[in-house]
Amino acid sequence: MDGIKIQEKVYKGYAIAARKIGLIYSQYRSATAIQPIVVGNRISTTFYASFNVSWDYMKSSKYGNAVFQCVADGRVLQVGDYLVGQGKTSFIIGMENLLPILSVECNAIATIQRPTQLTTKGSVGYVGYVAGNSTTLPTNSTVIMQDVPISILENGRGMANPNKLPMDSEWGRWLVLMPYLGSVQIKVADVIKIGTDLYTVDSNELTDFGWRIRAKRVTV
Amino acid sequence: MADLSDVMVALDSLVTSYVYPNGTSQPSVAGVDITILQGWPIPAALDTALDNGTAVISIYPTMVSREMGMFLREWQISSVAVPTLTAAVVNNTITIGGTVTLPQAVMAVVNNIGYSYRAVLGDTLATIATNLAALIPNATAVGTVITITSVHTLRTSIIVAAVRSMEVNRMDQFFWLIIHAPTNDIRNAIGRVLNAQFSYLISFPLADNTVAMNWVVKDDITDQLEETRLYKRTLQLKIQYPITITQNTNTLGDVYVNSLEIQHGPS
Numbered sequence: 218m219d220g221i222k223i224q225e226k227v228y229k230g231y232a233i234a235a236r237k238i239g240l241i242y243s244q245y246r247s248a249t250a251i252q253p254i255v256v257g258n259r260i261s262t263t264f265y266a267s268f269n270v271s272w273d274y275m276k277s278s279k280y281g282n283a284v285f286q287c288v289a290d291g292r293v294l295q296v297g298d299y300l301v302g303q304g305k306t307s308f309i310i311g312m313e314n315l316l317p318i319l320s321v322e323c324n325a326i327a328t329i330q331r332p333t334q335l336t337t338k339g340s341v342g343y344v345g346y347v348a349g350n351s352t353t354l355p356t357n358s359t360v361i362m363q364d365v366p367i368s369i370l371e372n373g374r375g376m377a378n379p380n381k382l383p384m385d386s387e388w389g390r391w392l393v394l395m396p397y398l399g400s401v402q403i404k405v406a407d408v409i410k411i412g413t414d415l416y417t418v419d420s421n422e423l424t425d426f427g428w429r430i431r432a433k434r435v436t437v
Numbered sequence: 438m439a440d441l442s443d444v445m446v447a448l449d450s451l452v453t454s455y456v457y458p459n460g461t462s463q464p465s466v467a468g469v470d471i472t473i474l475q476g477w478p479i480p481a482a483l484d485t486a487l488d489n490g491t492a493v494i495s496i497y498p499t500m501v502s503r504e505m506g507m508f509l510r511e512w513q514i515s516s517v518a519v520p521t522l523t524a525a526v527v528n529n530t531i532t533i534g535g536t537v538t539l540p541q542a543v544m545a546v547v548n549n550i551g552y553s554y555r556a557v558l559g560d561t562l563a564t565i566a567t568n569l570a571a572l573i574p575n576a577t578a579v580g581t582v583i584t585i586t587s588v589h590t591l592r593t594s595i596i597v598a599a600v601r602s603m604e605v606n607r608m609d610q611f612f613w614l615i616i617h618a619p620t621n622d623i624r625n626a627i628g629r630v631l632n633a634q635f636s637y638l639i640s641f642p643l644a645d646n647t648v649a650m651n652w653v654v655k656d657d658i659t660d661q662l663e664e665t666r667l668y669k670r671t672l673q674l675k676i677q678y679p680i681t682i683t684q685n686t687n688t689l690g691d692v693y694v695n696s697l698e699i700q701h702g703p704s
Contacts, residue, residue, distance in 0.1 A: 331481055332479045333481050333482045333485075334482040335482075338471060338472060339453055339457060339461035339473060340449050340473045340474070342475060343445075343476050344474040344495075345476045345477060357479075405480070
């Protein structure tokens with residue numbers, strides 16, 4: 218028996234376990250970073266999965282944790298797949314050989330914009346992040362990811378709001394986890410928009426798990 | 438109306454003319470494309486510009502400014518529209534000519550008394566003549582010609598829109614011209630020209646025809662970001678500029694009437 222066959226057996230075992238203890242989810246696989254959770258990307262509506270933070274099912278998750286082990290049929294699962302159902306959305310971040318399948322539970326849907334500007338020669342007038350409004354894109358910005366479920370959790374102390382209004386609160390630091398979709402590269406200073414809240418990317422780490430991003434929330 | 442933002446626009450225009458002395462269709466003084474902007478460059482775009490070997494010049498006011506105290510508060514003419522109507526006097530006739538555009542008024546000063554008709558939408562040269570003649574005693578209009586009897590003095594003027602401005606404050610403010618260049622050579626080529634040109638420049642006009650004064654007070658370079666291909670040079674200018682308010686008004690049609698009132702008072 219070789220590693221591949223053992224892996225096959227492990228995933229088959231996961232599949233049997235998921236049937237016994239799991240719940241039903243819809244499985245989405247998107248080739249792009251634009252609206253991954255749409256019917257066209259849905260490859261199953263009867264995908265069984267069970268999530269845990271310990272194999273003995275004796276521990277609950279806690280604040281600040283987004284990573285769960287996933288018991289599911291790994292033979293039909295890929296890193297980057299979304300599982301949607303039971304009131305939650307998760308994406309698969311790790312399927313290493315013989316190791317538990319890892320997933321991240323989402324708590325927000327984000328659109329990521331890349332502010333840019335004209336760089337033609339000569340005068341281009343005023344330049345800045347001209348934010349637009351809820352329906353229009355900021356001037357000269359491009360959407361690089363749209364309506365992508367992500368995990369965004371508080372991550373340490375923030376910085377003082379430079380606006381310094383009497384009722385200002387600090388700009389909090391956040392840890393964003395999202396899958397690596399459509400080969401889209403997230404850069405420092407990209408803008409993450411969740412509803413009307415804006416976050417700017419301070420660091421961008423891409424690993425086999427997908428993107429781990431440190432961002433700060435910016436408010437007036 | 439002049440203020441801080443007008444100074445930025447004027448500096449933008451000056452910088453562009455200095456680094457592109459022959460226009461943007463010809464090479465810049467540094468031989469590479471240069472983007473000039475007011476505000477601050479967007480990081481991703483600046484990165485791309487530097488990567489492409491091009492330069493960016495950003496213009497922004499510093500936080501250092503002070504008001505300059507005493508100044509004379511008086512209205513000055515900023516601009517006067519060019520009349521498109523004519524009112525030619527020959528003996529005791531006035532011929533209305535030209536083209537009708539609004540706002541304009543035709544004034545006839547007959548025997549030292551002024552009569553003015555303001556053209557309205559739909560007026561033609563003939564209706565202007567008719568309406569003006571209706572205001573003047575002993576006047577009749579045929580077509581575009583008004584004939585007046587019992588005239589011993591007759592002259593006309595066209596009243597047009599004008600804008601006047603008043604200086605209400607004067608500021609000394611420092612502005613940054615920041616050169617973001619991909620190499621030391623490009624930075625030097627741009628900085629050399631900008632320092633020389635702005636040092637030579639004593640004053641420059643603002644959009645409302647007021648004048649700003651100019652001094653180069655600092656010229657710094659920094660290589661701290663050279664690992665990111667960013668070679669910066671910062672020129673600091675001291676600009677003294679007026680804060681003005683403007684008012685829409687009209688040109689004066691008949692000074693003589695006013696002067697009579699000044700001499701004798703209104704009846």
